[in-house]
Amino acid sequence: MNRLNYSVDLAYEVVDPTADFIFNIEVAKTERQTIVNEQFTITQGINVERYTDPVLANRVARVRAPKGPLNIRYEATVDIDHRLDYPADLVEVPIAQLPFEVLPFLAPSRYCQSDRLLEFAMREFGNQQWGYSRIEGIRAWVRNHVRFLSRSTNERTSALDTIVERTGVCRDFAHLMIAICRAISIPARFSSSLDYGADPALGPPDFHAVVEVYLSGGWYLIDPSGASIPTGLLRIGTGRDASDIPFAAIFGNVVSQPPVISIEPVEDAAKGFALPVFTPLAISTW
Amino acid sequence: MNRLNYSVDLAYEVVDPTADFIFNIEVAKTERQTIVNEQFTITQGINVERYTDPVLANRVARVRAPKGPLNIRYEATVDIDHRLDYPADLVEVPIAQLPFEVLPFLAPSRYCQSDRLLEFAMREFGNQQWGYSRIEGIRAWVRNHVRFLSRSTNERTSALDTIVERTGVCRDFAHLMIAICRAISIPARFSSSLDYGADPALGPPDFHAVVEVYLSGGWYLIDPSGASIPTGLLRIGTGRDASDIPFAAIFGNVVSQPPVISIEPVEDAAKGFALPVFTPLAISTW
Amino acid sequence: MNRLNYSVDLAYEVVDPTADFIFNIEVAKTERQTIVNEQFTITQGINVERYTDPVLANRVARVRAPKGPLNIRYEATVDIDHRLDYPADLVEVPIAQLPFEVLPFLAPSRYCQSDRLLEFAMREFGNQQWGYSRIEGIRAWVRNHVRFLSRSTNERTSALDTIVERTGVCRDFAHLMIAICRAISIPARFSSSLDYGADPALGPPDFHAVVEVYLSGGWYLIDPSGASIPTGLLRIGTGRDASDIPFAAIFGNVVSQPPVISIEPVEDAAKGFALPVFTPLAISTW
Amino acid sequence: MNRLNYSVDLAYEVVDPTADFIFNIEVAKTERQTIVNEQFTITQGINVERYTDPVLANRVARVRAPKGPLNIRYEATVDIDHRLDYPADLVEVPIAQLPFEVLPFLAPSRYCQSDRLLEFAMREFGNQQWGYSRIEGIRAWVRNHVRFLSRSTNERTSALDTIVERTGVCRDFAHLMIAICRAISIPARFSSSLDYGADPALGPPDFHAVVEVYLSGGWYLIDPSGASIPTGLLRIGTGRDASDIPFAAIFGNVVSQPPVISIEPVEDAAKGFALPVFTPLAISTW
Structure with missing residues (x-):
C-alpha cells in the first residue's frame, strides 16, 4: 500500500470578459484508490461545477x-492499494471475448x-507469444527506439x-505504445498521473502520461517512457489519448502559468505505507 | 413521417482458420426512429453476439x-418521425451550459x-453570428470548397x-465540417446512414456519412456533401468520427466484397408516408 | 539605387572533435547587385573553402x-540597382515557352x-486573369489568410x-506562396535576404525569406509576409525552398548562438542612394 | 557488357484545346551507356522540343x-558497360571533401x-562502420522492413x-533509402530505369526507381526494392527524388493510358553481350 501527498497550483489571467x-x-x-482527504480552492467568488464520468x-x-486572475489549488492525500499480478498469469483476451x-x-x-x-506492428510483434511478455516487448521497443527529449x-x-x-516526452511514448497495441488488437488507453520518481534533471515534478492495456479482464499500467516509478502513480484521468483528458481545456483568451506540482510519498511502516518501488509484477489500479 | 425499406448484403471469404x-x-x-420490422440473417451455424450502446x-x-464464406443480410422497414425545427429558434450552447x-x-x-x-476556423467563422446560420455557413463553406470526387x-x-x-467523398466532407465546428467550440459528431437521394452517377446506393451538431439541447443533422436528401436519412451509428463506427471492423485475413445496399422510401398518403424531400428546417432524429 | 550595409556575426561551440x-x-x-566592399573573418587558423553556384x-x-569556439563575421556594403517594371507589362509564360x-x-x-x-489553387486562382495581378492575388491571399506569429x-x-x-513566420509565408504558384504552373522559388524595414516588435534584425516568380523572362521578388520593404532586400541565396539554402548547414555536435545581424541603408542624395521605400512596381534583382 | 532493347509506348487523349x-x-x-540506335516517333504534325541537362x-x-490523340513511341538499343568495383574499395566521403x-x-x-x-538514422546506422557495408545495411533494412505491395x-x-x-512499390523503397542516407550525411539521389528482371507476378514491365549513393568519387546504384537485376538497369533520369523526373509531366486536361513497356537483353557471346546477372560488386553507370 502506498500513500501519496499530491498538490497542484494553477494560475491564469483571463483576458477576455469571461473564459x-x-x-x-x-x-x-x-476501488483501489482511496482519497484520505482533499481540498480544492479557487479564486473567491468563482463557481465550480463538477462531473464524474460514470465509466x-x-x-x-x-x-x-x-476577466482577471484565476487561481486554483488542489491537494489530496491518496492511498493506493495496487493490484499486483504475476505477469505469467495474464492473458490477452480474444476479440470475441472482449467486453463490448x-x-x-x-x-x-x-x-x-x-x-x-x-504492417509495422504485425511485423515486429505479430509473431510474439501472446501475453504480458508481448506487452513488455512493445514497451521495451518504444523505450529503446525513442529518445526522451524535453x-x-x-x-x-x-x-x-x-x-x-x-x-519525445512521456505523452509521446504513451501514444506510440497505445497505437502499436491497438494495431495488433490489444485494447490500450491513456492515463494521466504525476511523474513520481522522475529524474530531477527532467525538470520539476509534472503531470505524467502512462498506458493501460487490457489483459485477463483488467487494465494494467505501463510507463513506456521509463521516467516514473509505476507504483507511485496515482490515477487522475483515463481516456483514448491525450485529447480526452487535458488537465485544463481552456476556451477563451487566457494567459497561463505552468502548473506547480508536488508529489510526495508518505513512508510509515507502522501504518503499512512503503515508498513506491519498481516491481516486476503487473500493476493495476482498477 | 417517412417510411424507408433498407437492406444490405455483405459477403466475405475468411482465409484464416477464424476471423x-x-x-x-x-x-x-x-425516440424518433421506429423499426417496423427487421431481419438479420447469417451463414448457417455462425453465432451472433449483440450489444447496444446505452448512450x-x-x-x-x-x-x-x-474459414470459408460468411454472408450476412440485414433488412428493415423503418419509420422516421424527424423533429423539424425553425433554424431561427436554435441557439448555440455556451460551454458553461453544455451537458457534460x-x-x-x-x-x-x-x-x-x-x-x-x-486559427482557420476562428478567422472564417469566429465573427459570424452564433446560431444555425453559422452552422449553415460552415456547411456551405465545406460544400463550396471541396469537390466530390469518388x-x-x-x-x-x-x-x-x-x-x-x-x-473527397461524403465521409471527408463530414470530417472536415466536424473539425471546423469543434474548432470554434460547437459540439459535432459523425453519423452513418444510407445515401438516399444520391445522384446515381455517383454509383449504386451506399452507406453515407453525415454530421450532427449540438444546438439548443439537441443534435441536428447536416449533410455537407450535399449528396443526399436529409429527410431520407435513417440513423445507423453515431460516434466521434468514422473510426468509431465502421460498418464492419474485421480482425483476421478476409476477402471482402463491396456491400450491396438498397434504400427505398414507401409512399403511402393514406398512412401518412411521404417521399423524403429537401427542407429548409433543421432536422433532428433524436 | 540603394546602398545597404549588412553584417552578421555567428558564434558556435564545437563539441565533437571536428564539425x-x-x-x-x-x-x-x-548584374543588379554590386558589392562595394566585403569582409569575411573567421576564428584564426580555420580554413574556408568557397564555391559559387554557376546558375x-x-x-x-x-x-x-x-573542438572549441568558432566565430564568423561577415560584413558588406552592397549597391542594388533593382529593375522596376510596370506590373501591367509582365506576362505569365506558357509552359511551352519557359526556358528549360x-x-x-x-x-x-x-x-x-x-x-x-x-485543386485549391485552381479553384481560388485558376480563373483569374494571367499576369502580375494574379501573382498579386496570391500574395494577398497568403497575407490575409495567415497570421504572422513568431x-x-x-x-x-x-x-x-x-x-x-x-x-507562421516569413519562411512559412514564402513556402505557401511558392506552392500555390507552382500548383497553377507559375515557376516560383525561394530567396534569402535580410528583413529590412521589419517592425522591431518582431524582434531584432534577422534573415528573411521571400519569393521569386518567373514572369516575362525574369524573376520578380515578392514578400508575402509583408514584413519587409522589398526594395531594401539584398539577395543572399536562391533555391527551390529553404532546404536548399540554409544560412548554416551544420554536420556534427555543435552549440549555436542565434545570429546577430545588422542591416542599414545608406542615405546619400549626392551619390544617388535613397532609402528603400515601398513601390507598386514589380521588382527584380536579376 | 550488356546490350538492352527498350521500348515504350505512350497514349494520351487531350481534352483541352491544347495540353x-x-x-x-x-x-x-x-560515358558508360552508349545508344546504339534509337527512334522517337510521335503523332504526325506535333513538334518536339528537346533539352539535355548539362550536369x-x-x-x-x-x-x-x-485536342485529340497523342501517341509516342520510343525505342532504343543501348550498350551498358557498368563500372564494377569491389565494395571494400569504396569509402564514404567526408563533408569536407565532397564536390560542391x-x-x-x-x-x-x-x-x-x-x-x-x-534520430532514427543515427540510432540505426550511425555507429556502423563507414563504407559500402553501411550502404548495404541501409538497403537491407529497407528491404526487410517494407513490404512490396502493388x-x-x-x-x-x-x-x-x-x-x-x-x-510500397519501388519508388517508395527508393525514397526511404535516400532519406535515410541523407540523414546520416551520405549523398543519395533517385534514378529512373526499367524493372529488368522483375517478377512477372508484379505485373507487366514498367518504369523502375532505384537509388544512387555517392562513394569514393562516384555514384553507385542500389535497388532497395530487390525487384530488379541491377546490371540490367539502364539510366533514364536522375534527380533528387521522383518529383524531379516524372516520365511524363502533364499540364492540361488529358486522359492517359498506362505506358506499355518492353525491356529485353541481347545475349550474344560472340559480341560480348551477356545476360544481366546479380553481382556482389558495386555497380556504377557513371
Missing part, C-alpha cells in the same frame, strides 16, 4: 471565470493512429510523428 | 466466423483534428488532408 | 572546425508540396502545415 | 499537343524528408509515409 475552463486535476476514486471515473471541474465496453480502445484516435501502423514535441505531436522522429 | 467481425449495420432505435444507441453484432456528456464531442479525434484548425481518398484520409487537397 | 559547416551568408553577385550565384563557404532551366521551379519540393494544392513554427513546417494552421 | 507535356523517357547518354544528362522532350556539386543531394526533398529521420501507395506518398506504413 471557460474544464479541469481534470482531481484524483479519481476507484472512467474521471472527475472534471467546469469553471467560468471573469472495451472495444472503443481498439480504434484509432487523434494521437494514436493505429490504423497506419498495422520540449522536442508539442500538443500536435502524434504517434505517427514519434515513430518518424524518435524523440 | 472476428464487429458489424454496425442495423438501424438504431431512437448512442449504436447496435453492434459481433461474429466469429470459421456532450463535452467529448468538442475534442479532436482521429479524423477530425480540430486542434490544428483553430475514389479520391481512402480510409486514412482525415480533415487535414481534405482542407489541403479539397477533394 | 563541418556550410554557410550561405555572403551577398550574391548579380543561381549562391556563394557558399565550407568550414571544418575543431526554369522547369525545376514548377516541381514540388520539401517545403512546397504544390502537387497536393492543385515561434509558431519550426524547421519542419511546410506549406501543408501552413495552409492548415494559418500561422 | 503541354514534358517527357523524360529517353535513355541518358553517359545530370537527363533528356527531356517538350510537346504541345492539340554533390552537396544538394544531402538536403531533404519533396519525397525524402531526411531532416525528420535524423497499388498500396500513390504519387503523394513520401518516405515519411513509408517508414510509418511499411508498404
Whole structure:
C-alpha cells in the first residue's frame, strides 16, 4: 500500500470578459484508490461545477471565470492499494471475448493512429507469444527506439510523428505504445498521473502520461517512457489519448502559468505505507 | 413521417482458420426512429453476439466466423418521425451550459483534428453570428470548397488532408465540417446512414456519412456533401468520427466484397408516408 | 539605387572533435547587385573553402572546425540597382515557352508540396486573369489568410502545415506562396535576404525569406509576409525552398548562438542612394 | 557488357484545346551507356522540343499537343558497360571533401524528408562502420522492413509515409533509402530505369526507381526494392527524388493510358553481350 501527498497550483489571467475552463486535476476514486482527504480552492467568488464520468471515473471541474486572475489549488492525500499480478498469469483476451465496453480502445484516435501502423506492428510483434511478455516487448521497443527529449514535441505531436522522429516526452511514448497495441488488437488507453520518481534533471515534478492495456479482464499500467516509478502513480484521468483528458481545456483568451506540482510519498511502516518501488509484477489500479 | 425499406448484403471469404467481425449495420432505435420490422440473417451455424450502446444507441453484432464464406443480410422497414425545427429558434450552447456528456464531442479525434484548425476556423467563422446560420455557413463553406470526387481518398484520409487537397467523398466532407465546428467550440459528431437521394452517377446506393451538431439541447443533422436528401436519412451509428463506427471492423485475413445496399422510401398518403424531400428546417432524429 | 550595409556575426561551440559547416551568408553577385566592399573573418587558423553556384550565384563557404569556439563575421556594403517594371507589362509564360532551366521551379519540393494544392489553387486562382495581378492575388491571399506569429513554427513546417494552421513566420509565408504558384504552373522559388524595414516588435534584425516568380523572362521578388520593404532586400541565396539554402548547414555536435545581424541603408542624395521605400512596381534583382 | 532493347509506348487523349507535356523517357547518354540506335516517333504534325541537362544528362522532350490523340513511341538499343568495383574499395566521403556539386543531394526533398529521420538514422546506422557495408545495411533494412505491395501507395506518398506504413512499390523503397542516407550525411539521389528482371507476378514491365549513393568519387546504384537485376538497369533520369523526373509531366486536361513497356537483353557471346546477372560488386553507370 502506498500513500501519496499530491498538490497542484494553477494560475491564469483571463483576458477576455469571461473564459471557460474544464479541469481534470482531481484524483479519481476507484476501488483501489482511496482519497484520505482533499481540498480544492479557487479564486473567491468563482463557481465550480463538477462531473464524474460514470465509466472512467474521471472527475472534471467546469469553471467560468471573469476577466482577471484565476487561481486554483488542489491537494489530496491518496492511498493506493495496487493490484499486483504475476505477469505469467495474464492473458490477452480474444476479440470475441472482449467486453463490448472495451472495444472503443481498439480504434484509432487523434494521437494514436493505429490504423497506419498495422504492417509495422504485425511485423515486429505479430509473431510474439501472446501475453504480458508481448506487452513488455512493445514497451521495451518504444523505450529503446525513442529518445526522451524535453520540449522536442508539442500538443500536435502524434504517434505517427514519434515513430518518424524518435524523440519525445512521456505523452509521446504513451501514444506510440497505445497505437502499436491497438494495431495488433490489444485494447490500450491513456492515463494521466504525476511523474513520481522522475529524474530531477527532467525538470520539476509534472503531470505524467502512462498506458493501460487490457489483459485477463483488467487494465494494467505501463510507463513506456521509463521516467516514473509505476507504483507511485496515482490515477487522475483515463481516456483514448491525450485529447480526452487535458488537465485544463481552456476556451477563451487566457494567459497561463505552468502548473506547480508536488508529489510526495508518505513512508510509515507502522501504518503499512512503503515508498513506491519498481516491481516486476503487473500493476493495476482498477 | 417517412417510411424507408433498407437492406444490405455483405459477403466475405475468411482465409484464416477464424476471423472476428464487429458489424454496425442495423438501424438504431431512437425516440424518433421506429423499426417496423427487421431481419438479420447469417451463414448457417455462425453465432451472433449483440450489444447496444446505452448512450448512442449504436447496435453492434459481433461474429466469429470459421474459414470459408460468411454472408450476412440485414433488412428493415423503418419509420422516421424527424423533429423539424425553425433554424431561427436554435441557439448555440455556451460551454458553461453544455451537458457534460456532450463535452467529448468538442475534442479532436482521429479524423477530425480540430486542434490544428483553430486559427482557420476562428478567422472564417469566429465573427459570424452564433446560431444555425453559422452552422449553415460552415456547411456551405465545406460544400463550396471541396469537390466530390469518388475514389479520391481512402480510409486514412482525415480533415487535414481534405482542407489541403479539397477533394473527397461524403465521409471527408463530414470530417472536415466536424473539425471546423469543434474548432470554434460547437459540439459535432459523425453519423452513418444510407445515401438516399444520391445522384446515381455517383454509383449504386451506399452507406453515407453525415454530421450532427449540438444546438439548443439537441443534435441536428447536416449533410455537407450535399449528396443526399436529409429527410431520407435513417440513423445507423453515431460516434466521434468514422473510426468509431465502421460498418464492419474485421480482425483476421478476409476477402471482402463491396456491400450491396438498397434504400427505398414507401409512399403511402393514406398512412401518412411521404417521399423524403429537401427542407429548409433543421432536422433532428433524436 | 540603394546602398545597404549588412553584417552578421555567428558564434558556435564545437563539441565533437571536428564539425563541418556550410554557410550561405555572403551577398550574391548579380548584374543588379554590386558589392562595394566585403569582409569575411573567421576564428584564426580555420580554413574556408568557397564555391559559387554557376546558375543561381549562391556563394557558399565550407568550414571544418575543431573542438572549441568558432566565430564568423561577415560584413558588406552592397549597391542594388533593382529593375522596376510596370506590373501591367509582365506576362505569365506558357509552359511551352519557359526556358528549360526554369522547369525545376514548377516541381514540388520539401517545403512546397504544390502537387497536393492543385485543386485549391485552381479553384481560388485558376480563373483569374494571367499576369502580375494574379501573382498579386496570391500574395494577398497568403497575407490575409495567415497570421504572422513568431515561434509558431519550426524547421519542419511546410506549406501543408501552413495552409492548415494559418500561422507562421516569413519562411512559412514564402513556402505557401511558392506552392500555390507552382500548383497553377507559375515557376516560383525561394530567396534569402535580410528583413529590412521589419517592425522591431518582431524582434531584432534577422534573415528573411521571400519569393521569386518567373514572369516575362525574369524573376520578380515578392514578400508575402509583408514584413519587409522589398526594395531594401539584398539577395543572399536562391533555391527551390529553404532546404536548399540554409544560412548554416551544420554536420556534427555543435552549440549555436542565434545570429546577430545588422542591416542599414545608406542615405546619400549626392551619390544617388535613397532609402528603400515601398513601390507598386514589380521588382527584380536579376 | 550488356546490350538492352527498350521500348515504350505512350497514349494520351487531350481534352483541352491544347495540353503541354514534358517527357523524360529517353535513355541518358553517359560515358558508360552508349545508344546504339534509337527512334522517337510521335503523332504526325506535333513538334518536339528537346533539352539535355548539362550536369545530370537527363533528356527531356517538350510537346504541345492539340485536342485529340497523342501517341509516342520510343525505342532504343543501348550498350551498358557498368563500372564494377569491389565494395571494400569504396569509402564514404567526408563533408569536407565532397564536390560542391554533390552537396544538394544531402538536403531533404519533396519525397525524402531526411531532416525528420535524423534520430532514427543515427540510432540505426550511425555507429556502423563507414563504407559500402553501411550502404548495404541501409538497403537491407529497407528491404526487410517494407513490404512490396502493388497499388498500396500513390504519387503523394513520401518516405515519411513509408517508414510509418511499411508498404510500397519501388519508388517508395527508393525514397526511404535516400532519406535515410541523407540523414546520416551520405549523398543519395533517385534514378529512373526499367524493372529488368522483375517478377512477372508484379505485373507487366514498367518504369523502375532505384537509388544512387555517392562513394569514393562516384555514384553507385542500389535497388532497395530487390525487384530488379541491377546490371540490367539502364539510366533514364536522375534527380533528387521522383518529383524531379516524372516520365511524363502533364499540364492540361488529358486522359492517359498506362505506358506499355518492353525491356529485353541481347545475349550474344560472340559480341560480348551477356545476360544481366546479380553481382556482389558495386555497380556504377557513371
